[in-house]
Amino acid sequence: MDELTDERTVPGTSLRATPVSIGTSFLGDPPQPDGTPAVAADALARAMLAGPFAVIDTSNNYARGRSETVLGVAVRREGLPPGKTIVTKVDADPATGALDRDRVWRSFEESVGRLGIDRLPLLHLHDPYTVDVEEAFAPGGAVQGLTELREQGLVGALGIAAGPVSLMRRYAESGAFQVLLTHNRYTLVDRRAEELIDLAVDRGIGVFNAAPFGGGILAGSGETYAYRQASPELLAWVARARELCGRWDVPLQAVALRFSLRHPGIASTIVGVGRPERLAQLTRLQATAIPEEFWPELAALGTPPSTLED
Numbered sequence: 651m652d653e654l655t656d657e658r659t660v661p662g663t664s665l666r667a668t669p670v671s672i673g674t675s676f677l678g679d680p681p682q683p684d685g686t687p688a689v690a691a692d693a694l695a696r697a698m699l700a701g702p703f704a705v706i707d708t709s710n711n712y713a714r715g716r717s718e719t720v721l722g723v724a725v726r727r728e729g730l731p732p733g734k735t736i737v738t739k740v741d742a743d744p745a746t747g748a749l750d751r752d753r754v755w756r757s758f759e760e761s762v763g764r765l766g767i768d769r770l771p772l773l774h775l776h777d778p779y780t781v782d783v784e785e786a787f788a789p790g791g792a793v794q795g796l797t798e799l800r801e802q803g804l805v806g807a808l809g810i811a812a813g814p815v816s817l818m819r820r821y822a823e824s825g826a827f828q829v830l831l832t833h834n835r836y837t838l839v840d841r842r843a844e845e846l847i848d849l850a851v852d853r854g855i856g857v858f859n860a861a862p863f864g865g866g867i868l869a870g871s872g873e874t875y876a877y878r879q880a881s882p883e884l885l886a887w888v889a890r891a892r893e894l895c896g897r898w899d900v901p902l903q904a905v906a907l908r909f910s911l912r913h914p915g916i917a918s919t920i921v922g923v924g925r926p927e928r929l930a931q932l933t934r935l936q937a938t939a940i941p942e943e944f945w946p947e948l949a950a951l952g953t954p955p956s957t958l959e960d
């Protein structure tokens with residue numbers, strides 16, 4: 651199998667994924683100040699469904715539900731193309747922060763209603779920060795709701811999708827989840843999810859690695875990393891990496907993507923896409939040749955400074 655291009659089954663699931671999956675956290679956001687019309691979101695959703703990437707990652711709360719809504723409109727109109735999967739996530743109640751068994755069921759029902767899909771091959775518990783881990787696993791807690799959905803055949807596999815590695819480890823070690831989704835923690839400038847990914851691989855848990863560009867900075871967009879202002883040290887490291895890439899004639903963005911794609915334990919890397927042309931760009935980035943001799947030179951730049959605590 652070619653680790654960089656071939657479809658694979660995500661461990662712990664029957665889900666087929668391409669090495670790159672598509673992220674939709676801003677899909678359906680209101681029109682931009684430049685007047686970009688809402689119809690742009692529909693065109694983007696259609697392009698995502700027609701594109702070469704098998705998994706589209708959304709969530710109950712992305713763009714306050716509009717991400718799922720826009721995807722659902724496209725699915726109802728054109729059907730879900732063969733080989734395509736939409737993966738969504740359960741979110742806390744936006745008004746109260748409740749994230750218990752009943753909220754999990756409501757979140758699931760909202761999602762399938764918007765998406766127009768009855769059964770979800772994978773459903774993540776998303777950013778469970780309003781409850782502690784004990785509460786999530788207690789009777790009547792979120793994990794009970796997820797387990798019921800799985801037992802009733804409404805959901806194929808359960809995932810945990812969140813940031814802090816210590817929290818992720820506790821969920822991953824519970825045995826209740828078949829998949830984990832980590833973000834911004836296995837990138838060119840942050841490696842703190844490395845042991846978490848190893849743990850998942852040892853346990854047969856499938857791994858999605860999201861945000862290989864740190865939300866944009868490693869793709870040449872903005873000065874934030876993981877949605878916070880990047881430190882001067884981080885900006886300086888990125889400038890040095892870009893200069894090195896210039897000497898090798900490879901785009902930093904291609905290097906950032908390949909860094910995730912070449913990890914054998916990562917089933918798929920989720921890249922956020924905010925406009926249709928990004929899909930073709932991604933295919934080109936994926937195919938960019940990066941000589942093996944480049945990587946030791948990159949390593950010689952030293953440990954990149956992280957902006958995250960956990």
Ligand SMILES: NC(=O)c1ccc[n+]([C@@H]2O[C@H](COP(=O)([O-])OP(=O)(O)OC[C@H]3O[C@@H](n4cnc5c(N)ncnc54)[C@H](OP(=O)(O)O)[C@@H]3O)[C@@H](O)[C@H]2O)c1
Nearest residue numbers: 673674675811860861862863864865866869871921922924
């Ligand atoms: N807790 C969780 O479950 C969680 C957390 C984080 C992320 N995720 C998932 O992972 C996905 C990816 O994360 P992310 O979107 O935050 O980060 P990302 O994939 O690291 O970065 C995406 C950003 O890079 C920009 N970009 C891509 N190609 C570019 C180019 N050629 N030039 C300039 N900018 C470029 C995109 O801009 P455009 O918008 O202009 O295309 C987008 O804003 C999310 O959409 C979501 O589905 C999940």
